[in-house]
Amino acid sequence: MSLIAIIDDDPDIIDATSLVLMANGFEVITANNPGDGLKIIQEQKPALVILDVMMQEPDDGFFLAQKLRREGVTTPILMYTSVSKALGFQFGKSDMVPVDDFVEKPVSADVLIAKVNKLLNKS
């Protein structure tokens, strides 16, 4: 089954997301900061990355996504966001934000699994 990397600084979100993914047959690796996230992606080459946009810094997720693309990593990225609706900010795929899809937290298990499957089938 596919290996998915979750990179988020919130241990509760990591645990809840991991449990949902594992219950649906996925294998999971996790990191709670961009540096460790980069390392596990490079070393274990997951099939998909779930990446939080705001970690220790408000734009950690954007910069890790950019870094991955600059290094030629084409693994699909699903970005977790949390305040885009509140601020009326619409994320869109671009060079600035080189990710494949977005999902606003909190996300239901069904929506998460549907997005994950869609991205994995596409890649």
Next chain:
Amino acid sequence: MIVSKNITQFKEIEQLKSQFVSMVSHELKAPVAATIGFLDILLNPKMKITDEQRSDFLTRSTLRLRSLLTMVNDLLDISRIELNTVKREIVKIDLAALVQETVEMMQFEAAKKNITIKFSAEENSFVIEADRLEIERVITNLMSNAVKYNKTDGEVAVTLGRKGAYIVLKIKDTGIGLKPEEKNRLFSVFFRAKNVFIKAFTAPGLDCR
């Protein structure tokens, strides 16, 4: 010229407000998202979870909701301070003991980044008259920032001494620091140093900018 300066200041305040709203929204939403994540799992019959996991998720949800309540209370306090409706209870406080308690409270958070907090006081006790909650909040916030924006394996040095008629509390950290021009604005509403948005130190191997 004066009008232009006022407009610039107004724009700057609006920008700071916007950043503040963004950060607060994120901080308020995080515990809600985590709690909903756990409750969804607990309510989902397809999820096979153990009694131990159930208890763990309920405990963690409770902790997250308590932290949310604290944040909401803090926001209400900001509002009360701005409206000048805060009722202060002035009592005698030993600042040395209060700082020591705060240092101990911060050790758990500091340990996560292997940060050492050192505290030294010139005298055993420094008695002042103030509102305990307010002083406690000031010290906690300063120390919390010193830990939060510090580097891994960093240090926070807390000293308490006297200078003339004043008691001086110094909190020095090995973190990202403030630009000289930002120091004057440190105590203005919504201020957050630009350094916070510019990674002065990044995680190893992550030269993002």
